[in-house]
Amino acid sequence: MTKVIVTSDCSPLANEALGHACSLAQSLGAELQVVAIQSDPDPPLAGEFGYIPAMSPAECQAQEQALRRRLESCVPGAQVRVVPAGGRSIPRAILDVVQEEGANLLVMSTHGRSGLGRALMGSVAEAVAHQSPIPVMLVRAGQPVTQWSAGPTTGLSSFEPLRV
Numbered sequence: 410m411t412k413v414i415v416t417s418d419c420s421p422l423a424n425e426a427l428g429h430a431c432s433l434a435q436s437l438g439a440e441l442q443v444v445a446i447q448s449d450p451d452p453p454l455a456g457e458f459g460y461i462p463a464m465s466p467a468e469c470q471a472q473e474q475a476l477r478r479r480l481e482s483c484v485p486g487a488q489v490r491v492v493p494a495g496g497r498s499i500p501r502a503i504l505d506v507v508q509e510e511g512a513n514l515l516v517m518s519t520h521g522r523s524g525l526g527r528a529l530m531g532s533v534a535e536a537v538a539h540q541s542p543i544p545v546m547l548v549r550a551g552q553p554v555t556q557w558s559a560g561p562t563t564g565l566s567s568f569e570p571l572r573v
């Protein structure tokens with residue numbers, strides 16, 4: 410079965426990818442899974458850069474349930490999975506889910522930073538795209554949702570690669 414995974418943390422930017430993934434999965438008859446990576450409760454770096462209080466297990470669980478409810482309301486009918494980072498970087502956690510789920514396509518939003526902004530802030534989307542074993546569709550903020558169709562004009566009904 411064809412499976413599309415879309416990542417979201419419920420931020421306005423991350424949610425921009427949801428409409429694109431829904432449209433594409435629906436046109437292909439693909440299963441859609443929304444994945445959110447939950448940050449670790451004890452951040453590895455705080456020290457002199459600031460104080461980030463640790464979360465209790467109950468706070469972590471409440472945060473996970475709230476995130477799951479928000480995603481389920483944003484994308485009714487999609488499978489929602491909230492995955493703890495578990496000491497992994499966010500890109501590594503996303504790539505692990507992609508492999509576990511046997512996905513065929515990953516859809517993510519991106520700030521589209523370049524130059525100094527990207528060097529200072531880093532990019533989860535860039536890290537995932539460079540290491541992903543499957544195609545990654547990056548959606549920049551403000552992109553209108555494309556109404557996809559897999560009709561007779563293309564002859565394609567899945568993500569099978571074209572053979573030349």
